[in-house]
Amino acid sequence: MSEAPPAGRLAALMAWLGNPRVYTSLAALSLILVIPIVVDSPFIVHVFVTICVFAGLSTAWNIVGGYAGQLSLGHMVFYGIGAYTTALLIQHFGLTPWLGMWVGAVVSVAVSVFIGYPCFRLRGPFFALATIAFLEVVRLLAIHFHGFTGGSAGLIVPLKLGWTWMIFQDKINYLYIAFGLLLLTLAISYAIRSSRLGYYLTAVREREEAASAAGISNTGVKLKAVMISAALTSLFGSFHAMYLTFLEPETMFSLANSVSIAMFALIGGLGTVAGPLLGTVLVVPIAELARGWLGASANGLHGFVYGVVLVLITLTLPGGLAGTFGPRVTALIDRLPGRRVPPDREAPALRRMEGTPGEPVLETRDLVMKFGGLTATDHVSITLRRGEILGVIGPNGAGKTTVFNQISGFLKPTSGTVVIYDAEGRPVTPARADEYARLGVGRTFQIVQPFGKLTVIENIMIGAFMRHTSVDDARAAALRIARLVGLLHVKDVEARNLPIGDLKRLEVARTLATEPSILLLDEVMAGQNQTDTQKMVELIRTIRDTGVTVIAIEHNMQAIMSLSDRIVVIDSGKVIAEGDPQEVVRNRRVIEAYLGEDFVDAQGL
Numbered sequence: 050m051s052e053a054p055p056a057g058r059l060a061a062l063m064a065w066l067g068n069p070r071v072y073t074s075l076a077a078l079s080l081i082l083v084i085p086i087v088v089d090s091p092f093i094v095h096v097f098v099t100i101c102v103f104a105g106l107s108t109a110w111n112i113v114g115g116y117a118g119q120l121s122l123g124h125m126v127f128y129g130i131g132a133y134t135t136a137l138l139i140q141h142f143g144l145t146p147w148l149g150m151w152v153g154a155v156v157s158v159a160v161s162v163f164i165g166y167p168c169f170r171l172r173g174p175f176f177a178l179a180t181i182a183f184l185e186v187v188r189l190l191a192i193h194f195h196g197f198t199g200g201s202a203g204l205i206v207p208l209k210l211g212w213t214w215m216i217f218q219d220k221i222n223y224l225y226i227a228f229g230l231l232l233l234t235l236a237i238s239y240a241i242r243s244s245r246l247g248y249y250l251t252a253v254r255e256r257e258e259a260a261s262a263a264g265i266s267n268t269g270v271k272l273k274a275v276m277i278s279a280a281l282t283s284l285f286g287s288f289h290a291m292y293l294t295f296l297e298p299e300t301m302f303s304l305a306n307s308v309s310i311a312m313f314a315l316i317g318g319l320g321t322v323a324g325p326l327l328g329t330v331l332v333v334p335i336a337e338l339a340r341g342w343l344g345a346s347a348n349g350l351h352g353f354v355y356g357v358v359l360v361l362i363t364l365t366l367p368g369g370l371a372g373t374f375g376p377r378v379t380a381l382i383d384r385l386p387g388r389r390v391p392p393d394r395e396a397p398a399l400r401r402m403e404g405t406p407g408e409p410v411l412e413t414r415d416l417v418m419k420f421g422g423l424t425a426t427d428h429v430s431i432t433l434r435r436g437e438i439l440g441v442i443g444p445n446g447a448g449k450t451t452v453f454n455q456i457s458g459f460l461k462p463t464s465g466t467v468v469i470y471d472a473e474g475r476p477v478t479p480a481r482a483d484e485y486a487r488l489g490v491g492r493t494f495q496i497v498q499p500f501g502k503l504t505v506i507e508n509i510m511i512g513a514f515m516r517h518t519s520v521d522d523a524r525a526a527a528l529r530i531a532r533l534v535g536l537l538h539v540k541d542v543e544a545r546n547l548p549i550g551d552l553k554r555l556e557v558a559r560t561l562a563t564e565p566s567i568l569l570l571d572e573v574m575a576g577q578n579q580t581d582t583q584k585m586v587e588l589i590r591t592i593r594d595t596g597v598t599v600i601a602i603e604h605n606m607q608a609i610m611s612l613s614d615r616i617v618v619i620d621s622g623k624v625i626a627e628g629d630p631q632e633v634v635r636n637r638r639v640i641e642a643y644l645g646e647d648f649v650d651a652q653g654l
């Protein structure tokens with residue numbers, strides 16, 4: 050890409066600054082700097098430095114706890130690592146903290162991968178407990194290796210004054226640095242929120258299975274989030290060590306502070322950019338002022354203040370401050386002069402799939418799936434050919450969805466193999482569901498799996514991100530698909546508010562947005578009325594006409610018979626018939642499976 054000329058860049062910057070959301074945010078943020086400068090009291094400067102540090106820590110935590118929905122309660126481990134690394138590098142190597150803090154960040158990132166990789170396989174409270182356990186282990190190590198860390202007695206940062214050593218007599222300098230770090234953290238948090246990674250984190254937080262079907266590696270995106278979060282947390286730890294000039298394991302690896310930063314985000318609005326800052330601004334000054342006025346007699350009072358505010362907010366404003374008031378405030382700000390909404394751009398027609406019609410694109414070889422004593426699929430061997438629509442029918446509980454789960458990587462067969470032929474015709478057996486998706490196997494779920502808090506268009510974008518990294522391109526592709534499936538009129542409605550018919554279409558839309566070469570449809574006509582069923586049949590034909598191969602499970606016999614080129618019938622986990630629709634409906638075993646032996650005998654079939 051060619052670089053924009055300086056005049057062009059200046060114009061773009063001015064346009065950005067002219068956006069009311071940008072200039073009001075910058076004006077509000079600047080108060081954090083302006084108030085203490087105007088008041089000019091060391092105590093007020095201290096309060097604002099504390100606000101910057103905790104707002105930054107909470108914003109960094111929110112990337113993991115809010116965006117990715119992973120309740121880490123041991124996050125101060127990265128703060129402590131940053132603090133100790135920086136202090137020890139000054140003490141032993143005379144390295145300036147400006148460099149030491151980046152070394153600390155690198156160490157924290159490494160530790161975050163070490164902790165995150167095993168912990169992200171745990172769910173809910175187990176994940177939270179594991180993060181606390183890691184925090185405790187590192188705290189005990191810091192106490193144990195006292196020769197190195199100073200142990201419980203603590204470590205004093207060498208007191209060398211000046212910008213090189215980040216130690217000042219005038220406290221206002223600390224505020225400049227803390228404010229700069231806060232701006233950096235907010236900018237990164239905002240960039241993540243409005244990028245592909247942000248959408249992916251939301252998808253993973255809401256529904257891991259649907260995220261995998263959209264080609265997202267759940268562990269991969271969570272690891273990215275924790276690595277960024279750890280680095281930022283560590284930078285604040287390094288800075289705070291220079292500010293406090295004294296480190297001891299109890300405060301550097303503090304569980305109470307880990308809980309506090311999570312609480313600030315919860316109060317301000319979990320998963321929002323401004324929430325952690327708002328939560329901190331609301332709570333920290335009350336606690337700090339009470340401590341300042343009441344002195345030693347108020348020890349522990351801050352915990353009480355945090356608790357009271359948290360209870361009040363969760364009872365009255367479940368979405369936190371930003372979650373509850375954010376949309377209204379944003380609507381007001383948007384009325385200020387300067388806002389320009391970019392026009393919707395729609396991507397051109399669907400991509401045509403290449404390849405020779407009729408060649409195998411997917412094969413299952415003797416698929417067996419056992420659930421305890423139950424054999425759900427019993428030596429199922431199917432070949433799917435390029436460009437066809439293959440219907441899969443069978444009575445309830447026959448094993449159809451289990452076959453789908455195996456050919457999309459959601460279940461590992463007990464025995465047998467699934468082979469996909471890639472773009473070059475090579476046979477491949479991917480290991481995970483997201484790899485199947487990236488190889489071109491797109492699937493819908495029988496029980497719809499929408500990302501409820503995202504709008505229709507954002508749901509489709511989650512699929513589109515697999516082929517488009519930029520938000521604008523993904524949105525254009527999603528708009529094109531929304532029009533194709535008939536969801537354009539509800540594009541800005543949150544998915545949780547859609548009726549079942551639209552949800553079924555959304556399932557197809559999100560999958561279609563991944564541009565699959567093989568499309569697995571699991572009962573997409575269930576719950577649809579006659580007109581919608583007809584529309585779905587036409588849609589599936591249109592999709593096939595772009596070269597996509599379709600395999601569809603369906604109970605609506607009329608629809609699947611008219612749609613399919615070939616039908617496979619499964620009963621009690623076995624393939625009992627295969628052929629063109631007319632042949633299959635006359636098959637004795639098929640009639641027997643659906644209507645029973647007595648019916649077959651009575652009809653003399």
Ligand SMILES: Nc1ncnc2c1ncn2[C@@H]1O[C@H](COP(=O)(O)OP(=O)(O)OP(=O)(O)O)[C@@H](O)[C@H]1O
Binds near residue numbers: 445
């Ligand atoms: N994860 C699981 N654990 C245990 N049993 C399962 C699991 N998944 C499916 N089964 C069982 O395997 C059998 C086949 O189920 P499956 O959902 O594949 O049938 P189906 O043909 O898709 O049925 P339907 O048409 O009602 O959706 C059923 O008896 C079901 O209860």
